[in-house]
Amino acid sequence: MRTVLLGAAGTGTAFALASRIRAVWGADVRIVAVDINPAELVTTSLLADSFVQVPLVNDPAYEKCIRELIEAEQVNTFIPILNDEHVVAVNLLSDPALAKLDVWSSELYARCTDKRVADDWLSEIGVPTPMKPDLTEASRGGEWFVKPVNGVGSRGARRISAEELHGYDQATRETLIVQEVCKEPEVTVDSFHDDRTGASFVYCRERLETKAGVCTKARVFFDPELATIAKKIARGLRQRGTLCFQVMKGLKGWVVTDLNLRSGAGTAITCSAGFDVLAAAFACRAGEDYTKFLSPIAAGEEFIVTRQYAEFVMQHRT
Structure with a gap:
């Protein structure tokens, strides 16, 4: 059985991943979720087979806890979410004893969690970024x-x-x-890429409404220029799976304003439109067929997706 260790379970990103894994693979995949908060404050714990409250990720005790869980739960996949979790992930990747562990990260991923490093790297591979003045x-x-x-x-x-x-x-x-101050529209690009085959699927999400930093209304569409940018990033990172990045309009056109080395909470919007890049990412990493989850968006085709809050009773005491 495949056992997944999911970092930062309290984030919307982790909840979206757990939701799609559970919906597609059901009980065939065990989910071990970790977070700094107790289970009753983490909705993802409802979808997990096991939940563990862990120290802050920048505490050395965090990595020790993760290593103990990998051994105790026989974990074969680790999905880091937070930037500092990618730093821990690199330590795991360099450990010969964990050679069979599938870690959704790399040394380059970890370096690019520094926004200045990421910006410089994007420029080096020919991806446009906002103008930086002296x-x-x-x-x-x-x-x-x-x-x-x-x-x-x-x-x-x-x-x-x-x-x-x-x-x-x-x-x-x-x-x-x-x-430079960039102009709207603000678009998030969900990019799936399989470095082993070169297959790429790109979906764009324009933010139509945002509340408390969360996108609540979006337009899902395809843009060939943004697809070209996504493929440059994917090839440079040797990407296997799904990540997202944000773009806006700079003085000379589209520029990448932020690079995320993971999918986002809003990636669920793309999935709801019928393009399940989260299930595809898991299938890709597991060596399974991911093509059934993906299809291109036709020219001129678009989807308007809205989000509503859902309530979960996490604990009841009498």
Whole structure:
């Protein structure tokens, strides 16, 4: 039996993955989920066969716990979600004793969790990114967009005036990436790629409405230019499975504003439109046929998908 260890189970990303694995493979796959919160605060625990509350991922005790779970639960697949989990994943990949463990990561994945490294790498492989000004020049005038080098999601990402930027000391500036202010639409690209065969499927999600950082209405479509960008990224990463990245319009057209080394919570939107890139990713890594989950979007075809909240009773005490 295949046993999956799923990181950061409290995230929407993990819930989406667990939902599709459970829906397609049922009891044929065991899911071991971990999170820093207790089970009653983690909805994914309802879908898991086993749930373990673990230390913070940047605590050395986290990796020790993960290694113990791999052995105790006979795990053969580890799916990291958080950036720091990819750092732990690299340690597992370099351990000869875990040679048979399928880890959804790589050394390059881990390096690209640093947004500055990712931005430089994308530029090296010919993928357009937002224009980055000279910091001295940027502080003289205009409006810019800043985000933390090691930020997660949209935390700390915001517009900033030149005057405010000028007031930062050098140490603070080093923690930030300063870029041009890009224009809408904001689109997330769900990219499936099988490095062993070269097969690629690309689906675009335009954010039509966002609440509390979560996309609640989206347009799913295909764009050939974004598909070309997705394939460049996939080949550069030697991607096997599904990840997503965000794009907006810069001065010269589409630019990649953020690269995620995983699928996203919003990837479930693409799945609901009939393009199950999450099940396809699992099938690809497991050596199974993934083509039944995927098909191209025809030119001019689009889907409007809305999201509603669902409630789960996690605990009842009397």
